[in-house]
Amino acid sequence: MIPLLGIPPQVLFGQLLLGLINGAFYAMLSLGLAVIFGLLNIINFAHGALYMMGAFAAWLMLDHLGIGYWPALILSPLLIGAFGVILEKTFLHRIYKLDHLYGLLLTFGLALIIEGLFRNYYGVSGQAYDAVPDLLKGGNNLGFMFLPTYRGWVVVASLIICFGTWFAIERTKLGSYLRAATENPKLVQAFGINVPRMITLTYGFGVALAAMAGVLAAPIYHVSPLMGSDIIIVVFAVVVIGGMGSIVGAVISGFGLGIIEGMTKVFYPEASNTVIFVVMAIVLLVKPAGLFGKAA
Amino acid sequence: MRLQGISALLAATALASGFAMTASAETIKLGVLNDQSGVYTDLSGPGGVDAVRMAVEDAGGAINGNKIEVVSADHQNKPDVGTSIARQWYDQDHVDAIFDVPNSGVALAVQEVAREKHKIVMFSGPASSDLTGAKCSPTGVHWTYDTYGLAKGTGAAVTKSGGDSWFFLTADYAFGQALERDTAAVVQANGGKVLGEVRTPLGSPDFSSFLLQAQSSKAKIIGLANAGGDTVTSIKQAAEFGITSGGQKLAGLLVFLSDVNSLGLKTAQGLELTESFYWDLNDETRAFSKRFFERNKKEPTMVQAGLYGAAKHYLEAVKATGSTDSDKVMAAMQANPINDFMTKNGQLRKDGKAVRDMYLFEVKKPEESKGAWDYYKLIRQIPAAEVTRPLADGGCPLVKG
Numbered sequence: 001m002i003p004l005l006g007i008p009p010q011v012l013f014g015q016l017l018l019g020l021i022n023g024a025f026y027a028m029l030s031l032g033l034a035v036i037f038g039l040l041n042i043i044n045f046a047h048g049a050l051y052m053m054g055a056f057a058a059w060l061m062l063d064h065l066g067i068g069y070w071p072a073l074i075l076s077p078l079l080i081g082a083f084g085v086i087l088e089k090t091f092l093h094r095i096y097k098l099d100h101l102y103g104l105l106l107t108f109g110l111a112l113i114i115e116g117l118f119r120n121y122y123g124v125s126g127q128a129y130d131a132v133p134d135l136l137k138g139g140n141n142l143g144f145m146f147l148p149t150y151r152g153w154v155v156v157a158s159l160i161i162c163f164g165t166w167f168a169i170e171r172t173k174l175g176s177y178l179r180a181a182t183e184n185p186k187l188v189q190a191f192g193i194n195v196p197r198m199i200t201l202t203y204g205f206g207v208a209l210a211a212m213a214g215v216l217a218a219p220i221y222h223v224s225p226l227m228g229s230d231i232i233i234v235v236f237a238v239v240v241i242g243g244m245g246s247i248v249g250a251v252i253s254g255f256g257l258g259i260i261e262g263m264t265k266v267f268y269p270e271a272s273n274t275v276i277f278v279v280m281a282i283v284l285l286v287k288p289a290g291l292f293g294k295a296a
Numbered sequence: 297m298r299l300q301g302i303s304a305l306l307a308a309t310a311l312a313s314g315f316a317m318t319a320s321a322e323t324i325k326l327g328v329l330n331d332q333s334g335v336y337t338d339l340s341g342p343g344g345v346d347a348v349r350m351a352v353e354d355a356g357g358a359i360n361g362n363k364i365e366v367v368s369a370d371h372q373n374k375p376d377v378g379t380s381i382a383r384q385w386y387d388q389d390h391v392d393a394i395f396d397v398p399n400s401g402v403a404l405a406v407q408e409v410a411r412e413k414h415k416i417v418m419f420s421g422p423a424s425s426d427l428t429g430a431k432c433s434p435t436g437v438h439w440t441y442d443t444y445g446l447a448k449g450t451g452a453a454v455t456k457s458g459g460d461s462w463f464f465l466t467a468d469y470a471f472g473q474a475l476e477r478d479t480a481a482v483v484q485a486n487g488g489k490v491l492g493e494v495r496t497p498l499g500s501p502d503f504s505s506f507l508l509q510a511q512s513s514k515a516k517i518i519g520l521a522n523a524g525g526d527t528v529t530s531i532k533q534a535a536e537f538g539i540t541s542g543g544q545k546l547a548g549l550l551v552f553l554s555d556v557n558s559l560g561l562k563t564a565q566g567l568e569l570t571e572s573f574y575w576d577l578n579d580e581t582r583a584f585s586k587r588f589f590e591r592n593k594k595e596p597t598m599v600q601a602g603l604y605g606a607a608k609h610y611l612e613a614v615k616a617t618g619s620t621d622s623d624k625v626m627a628a629m630q631a632n633p634i635n636d637f638m639t640k641n642g643q644l645r646k647d648g649k650a651v652r653d654m655y656l657f658e659v660k661k662p663e664e665s666k667g668a669w670d671y672y673k674l675i676r677q678i679p680a681a682e683v684t685r686p687l688a689d690g691g692c693p694l695v696k697g
Binding site for chain 1: 335339497555558560
């Protein structure tokens with residue numbers, strides 16, 4: 001075949017697919033952030049730490065209780081989501097009326113504490129999570145690359161989760177209450193809807209999304225206390241590019257940036273950690289509210 | 297009023313006693329500067345600090361009536377943080393020698409501070425052979441291992457057993473580049489070819505893209521010129537993408553015991569690696585490791601074991617000379633042979649390199665392991681002459697003069 005831009009098409013396809021897989025994680029994490037920011041106005045810096053907790057919860061369940069992958073995929077988000085509800089009840093609900101900066105500082109502090117605790121108990125080298133069910137083991141040779149089945153599953157799972165969340169918020173009655181509650185909480189409360197509870201549950205849901213991404217990531221990446229901080233800055237850039245609080249924007253820019261990053265790894269690997277921020281700077285110059293954001 | 301008076305009095309006493317200490321009985325201060333929170337925490341970190349403490353305890357906690365004190369700090373893998381701590385320690389806190397400094401980038405920067413202040417620094421964690429090559433210093437000691445030794449150990453063994461074409465995944469900073477350069481030289485010297493390399497940013501969460509590039513190079517051997525978390529991720533994902541089962545082999549050029557522990561034997565089995573220490577080598581290493589294990593709940597890595605040896609050798613030189621003067625101590629350290637549980641008749645060279653044997657290991661299969669931490673089988677003890685760069689080849693200015 002004819003090489004494109006100096007590299008054979010097989011390599012190019014392979015890299016595109018890998019970019020898509022990494023994009024799936026960016027999309028899932030930025031989705032949770034977008035939901036939390038869009039509905040609660042909190043810049044949730046603890047998101048990476050909660051993602052890490054999700055992965056650790058799965059590993060701990062396997063190691064101590066012998067609970068396998070599928071149950072963990074449900075249990076871990078429930079558990080960490082409940083933890084999120086407690087966080088919201090004890091800390092976050094006090095600061096909704098304050099400037100964004102306070103939420104950012106609070107959640108950043110929480111992230112440092114959580115990460116520090118895990119580092120203290122489990123070290124930084126991480127733990128191997130080897131509980132991939134037989135169904136997802138192995139892989140297929142696609143001709144241009146070898147695709148591990150598990151990675152394919154991650155993309156599918158991510159698409160389902162992203163679509164489901166978008167549908168729930170944009171197309172259901174519950175979602176319309178939520179959106180109304182963020183526009184005008186007093187009026188919605190006057191209709192007899194318990195707005196504070198709805199907000200709490202929304203935060204719990206956003207956290208559960210992070211935890212689920214953590215469980216999905218556990219078999220691929222090492223389960224390590226640092227895994228959250230490795231990815232969270234990139235995810236924030238993704239959210240900013242997509243437009244703060246925009247769900248569609250978060251998902252599309254998540255996948256898109258995964259692909260851009262993948263391409264950079266071929267053409268100029270040294271810059272692959274930086275390219276997303278370059279894109280962010282360009283987008284902010286042209287569209288300060290992000291690609292899908294509404295100007296404030 | 298009264299309270300204020302008392303606290304002023306206390307402060308004055310504290311000050312006075314502080315002066316008294318520096319004036320009469322001098323404290324010998326060792327500073328352990330390493331990574332206490334990032335990717336190299338498990339292989340050096342708090343365990344490394346404890347190894348230095350063990351050496352101090354074994355020296356009786358004091359030399360000629362002068363108390364020995366250990367301080368430690370986290371350089372966060374940032375050269376600017378590392379150098380500012382080193383400056384403060386040497387200038388204000390009267391630290392006599394700095395130990396460990398994993399991460400070659402930070403180590404090369406701290407080497408310059410030590411040179412400027414004419415104070416001793418003993419490296420255990422960093423790998424770059426430049427520390428005793430072009431960047432050598434009269435007060436710098438490279439104690440535990442270096443990229444030259446790793447290349448000679450693993451690089452030569454793999455190339456000789458048929459792995460004659462290589463592709464490198466290289467961590468994109470001083471250490472990775474030094475390791476790639478030294479290994480490529482060994483590969484070529486043994487009749488092998490280097491087909492290409494990819495420079496990866498430190499701490500990339502995903503190596504699959506780089507691994508695919510290595511795969512399409514068709515090289516027989518994929519050389520991992522990286523360390524810690526990067527090595528763990530690349531080995532794990534190479535298995536996932538069927539690279540190892542597709543006939544290509546991985547060569548972990550710097551793999552620590554803590555990495556193997558984290559990977560698990562199922563993933564790491566068969567990997568060949570070079571280290572200067574393993575806990576289960578002989579009765580002496582087992583005795584030290586047992587003590588270390590009781591205090592730290594894990595077996596020591598070569599960096600941590602090396603820190604004990606470095607601190608011991610330093611303190612013996614201080615005792616022999618009755619001084620903490622850098623020149624006198626360095627001269628004594630070079631004059632005396634190195635002997636401890638890890639090194640027999642080692643020698644500290646003029647360029648700062650500690651000359652010792654190294655070992656080529658293979659990671660055991662899960663069924664060969666008798667339990668936790670039983671990970672390596674010894675393939676060959678490599679004599680010091682083979683794994684140490686000849687004095688003339690390093691380009692160290694101290695040697696010529």
